[in-house]
Amino acid sequence: MTDRETHKTHARRAERARDFIVLTLGGAGLMTLLVISGSLGFVEGLTAALVLFAGALAYFVGSVPPVVSDATSVGAKPATGSRDPSIRSLIHALPFPAFYISEESRIQYSNRHLDEIFRIKHVEGALKSVIIRQPDVLAATDRVARTGASERVEFMAVDGEELWLAHLTSGPAPHSVFVVFEDRTAVHRAERARADFLANASHELRTPLTALAGFIETMRGPARDDRESWDGFLEIMHNQTDRMRHLVSDLLSLSRIEFSEHRPPDTVIDLSDVLSHTILALQPLAAERAIELSLSGLDQKVPVTANWDEIAQVVQNLVGNALKYSPKGETVSVSMGVSPSMAEAATSATANQSRSISAVLLQPRASSEAAAAWINVADSGQGIARQHLARLGERFYRADESRGGEIEGTGLGLAIVKHIMARHRGGLAVASREGEGATFGIWLPRVETETKTPTASVNG
Known part of the structure; x- marks a missing residue:
């Protein structure tokens, strides 16, 4: 009663x-x-x-009507506005933000998750119009209370950064309403990222295809008999084909890494072994560009739980970018070391640029107290403007656009590095100052053992 x-x-x-x-x-x-x-x-x-x-x-x-206590009314249906403990238990058991609105349009029950969306505590007993700040949701509660028909309302919260879906259902008492909120932010961002990815991929592939189609049409038309110009056309077509091949290769690589990103590697390898073999493979490219590769920190074995090929790809992408953006005759420095914690490794990974501006592109998922290893790659290029640092690691964002726009690339190299390090529970950071080069650093947990650790082969 x-x-x-x-x-x-x-x-x-x-x-x-x-x-x-x-x-x-x-x-x-x-x-x-x-x-x-x-x-x-x-x-x-x-x-x-x-x-x-x-x-x-x-x-x-x-x-005179008898007074029936709540204890004696076993099995009776709760009357309108009753404080039914079963409803309260249900609301508090839900893993999502939820509340129950009584016939008096007051929030009778709410759970602790509600603070995550409305940033308001102790809402029980308050009028729904005071707590619900979304006009669409508030109007929906009136309709459900009046008609009893369930509704779903999508809205943006927290300054437009989060997408939520409100599920509204009529309650057991007349004009009462259950409201449960579902966080759709991750799904929304994934859909938006997929749409952006497809749009960017289409644009990047369209450019070389358009160039190829144009030169083929020229060679079949106005330049049909001008055989002397064909060599130049074929050279451009070869470059565009090579660009498209690299783009497709990077897209496939990124797709493969993202597919397995949730599964951390389980093979123990020697990080110094990966670094030395990868740098050795890049020596011809450095010699072609007349750039010296300086390598330090390979005087000890550093066991890490990692995939050999993926870490090699990380080093290849970072050192390859450093070689592209360093002037001839300069030096690209590659260093490796160990730290007692992930927090200290994050500092050591970009230590070459003391006066530069730093940006962490990927926060590690491993504990900050875990023992760590780090790799530091520093170039002697023009550096990166401050406004571009936060965007590094985005798909199709080209570093050359922030360094003069003279060097071509797919814009996927750092995105691949970022996803590989995410799979390895590691971090990625950059430090740069215009005119003084840039330093990219990675760090990941290392294996602490006093016994000899078996390592994987070069081919992983």
Whole structure:
């Protein structure tokens, strides 16, 4: 029984008690007056008074509703606005933000997850219009309370950064409403990233294809007989084909890495072995560009749980970028080391650029107290402008666009590095200052062991 019904019951009991007293006293007074006046004898008057009292008592007992306690109403359906513990338990058991609106348009029950979306605590008892700040959701609660039909409302929260879906269902009491909120932010971002990825991939592939189609048309048309110009056309077509081949290769590589990113590697390898073999393979490219490759920190074995080929690809992408952006005759420095914690490794990974501006492109998922290894790649190029640092690692963002736009690339190299390091529970950071080069650093957990650790082969 609700507080309102209990109050009404007590009021009715008070009214009937008043009627009983008035009827009894009035009848007794009338009988007394008749006896005193001699109209009735004493015995007849007493008998009439008793009969009148019995009738009034019967009316009182029969007309007053009984007070039924919550404990005695086992199995009864909760009345409107009742504080039903089962509803409260349900709301608190839900893993999503949720609340229950009573017929008085007040939030009767809410759970602790509600603070995640509305940033308001202690909402129980407050009017729904005070707590619900989304007009569409507020209007939906009115419709569901009125019609009983379930609804779903999508809205943006937290300054437009999060997407939420409100599920509204009518409750057991008339005009009551259950509201459960589902976080759709991750799905929304994935859909948006997929759309952007397809749009960028289409654009990047369209450029070389358009160039190829144009030169083929020229060679079949106006330059059909100009064989001397064909060599130049074929050279450009070869470059465009090579660009498209690299783009497709990077797209396939990125897709493969993203597919397995949730599964961390389980093979123990020697990080210094990976670094030395990869740098050795890049020496011809450095010699072609007249750039010296300086390597340090390979005087110890550093066991890490990693995939040999993927870490080699990380080093190849970082060192390859450093070679592209360093002027001829300069030096690209590659360093490796160990740190007692991931936090210290993050500092060591970009230590070459003391006066530069740093940006962490990937926060590691491993514990900050875990023992770590790091690799540092520093070039002697023009550096990267501050406004571009945060965008490094985005798909199809080309570093050359922030360094003069003279060097071509697919814009996927750092994105691949970022996803590989995410799979390895590691981090990625950059430090740069315009005119003073750039330093890229990675760090990941290392294996701590006193015994000799078996390592994987070069081919992983």
